[in-house]
Amino acid sequence: MTANSACQHQHDARINGVTKTDAPVTTHGTIPRALPGICFDLRAKIDAFLAEKPDDDVLRNVQRQIRVSMDVIHESLRRYGVDDLSLSYNGGKDCLVLLVLILACLPTCASASASASASASSPSHDAPQPSTIDSAPRPLQAIYIVSSDPFSEVEDFVAASAEQYHLDLKRYALPMRPALEAYLEDTPAIQAIFLGTRRTDPHGEFLTHFDPTDEGWPQFMRVHPVIDWHYVEIWAFIRHLQIPFCELYNRGFTSLGGVTNTRPNPALALSGDTSKFRPAYELRDDDEERLGRD
Template identity: 75%
Template sequence: MTDKAVSEGQNVRINGTAKTDKSALTRGSSTRTLPEICFELQAKIDAFLCEETEDDVLRSVQRQVKVSMGVIQEALRRYGLDHLSLSYNGGKDCLVLLVLILACLPRCASHSPPPPSDAAAAHPPAAAAPEPPLSSSTSAASDRPLQAIYIVSPHPFPEVGDFVARSAERYRLDLKRYALPMRPALEAYLEDRPAIKAIFLGTRRTDPHGEFLTYFDPTDKGWPQFMRVHPVIDWHYVEIWAFIRHLQIPFCDLYNRGFTSLGGVTDTRPNPALAVGGDTSKFRPAYELRDDEEERLGRD
């Protein structure tokens, strides 16, 4: 069960708000190979890490990127690409994680070890900085797409489904789509993809049940068994948006309309903390919110 995807282009910013350039949705992206995409993202992140900035948030993002890429590289070392997947729903956090994973692939394409024992895999790695940049002449990114699972909300926003489809094509994801509750969706996915041993998640510390998570956590008893990998667990809300906007990563348009956390149409609304002058019909974009604790005020 996979989404039929269409291409996605860059967003054009008008007065600080990202507007979709419809003509860019198919322009060029269908002709780029996955290695080209990975090298482009690697170069973009390498350049960002080398930037000198007086902005405290961007400096913090640079530190977070180094830590997260260290976790991703450790997961790739332990499991290899064939045994890894990404939980992807088009939201801001897993979008950041997707970009970071793809940027790591050129350096890690040659690492495909057999999966370790659960006991060995349960220990989180030391937070490591990425290795020095490698050119395309000395490192070849794999043309194997990143495996991913999309668990569809019972009452999905059409905008979210459209963005997932477009971004899956843009980043060449091998995406499996399940319109099931989370546990049976994961059971079905592991039945379809029995080689999967670990799944990257965009969970952050302030998310429900995120408080005590580490970089690597086995699933709880009674759930389908795999290793949960949380590279962005310690990112703050403003850091997520600083990364997306500074690197000009296209994102779901619902965020421009005041949504700060994407669920379904029956349990999600624009964040009241972003209402313009108390008018509940007008909202500022999601990236103008500053407080982690207010992120989920639009979720029931």
């Protein structure tokens, strides 16, 4: 295969589009709520949780992690603005937590931007409050790099959650590097991408909250707001805030890849029965998270 034909093959393999229908109806047949209401409700839920005084050590750790992560997200929004930011989203638990946290930060960002604009355009110190339209958060841009053999349950959840949360999601059926190259070619304004990478993930050990991509990769800032979250904290957040998640997690899957390299986690097998598994949120050890991945 020549270089030109290989390039053409990659372009043809690309699935590049926004995962939303022409009519405002989700894949479940219900009309999605408007984005501002979703963002403000998520922020209210998180603020209410942060105001709690839990007896549980895990929930107290989650509260601490939330504060750190939201500081990183706010700093990202300050540096780049929502128009130059994107989220790497594949429907997994980690990027789902990250998505919820980002959306909860958008009303603050939008209101601050609107207030700043109002103050700059008004000579009075008593600048008017921004209107609902002015302060409405804009849809978050996102990239979904599709596995070569995706689970139908993952595909369905990505599509449904992208509609639910109004993601401006583009899909690429390519390996990671050419997918990122194609995405940045299609959306050249993107300067930074939020990633749901955690410290215990492959290659996550030495990452910080902000890391430029390595030499030889498409150039952008990688932002890791949940890098120091533990597995049990991810699930405590999802379950405490009652965030819908991919149904595969209820079948013992703890790390989602493709059909050919992912299976239910053997650490969750019921009494040694490899056909029945406890749900993912019952796993406790970070080191056992990827036992179901080849």
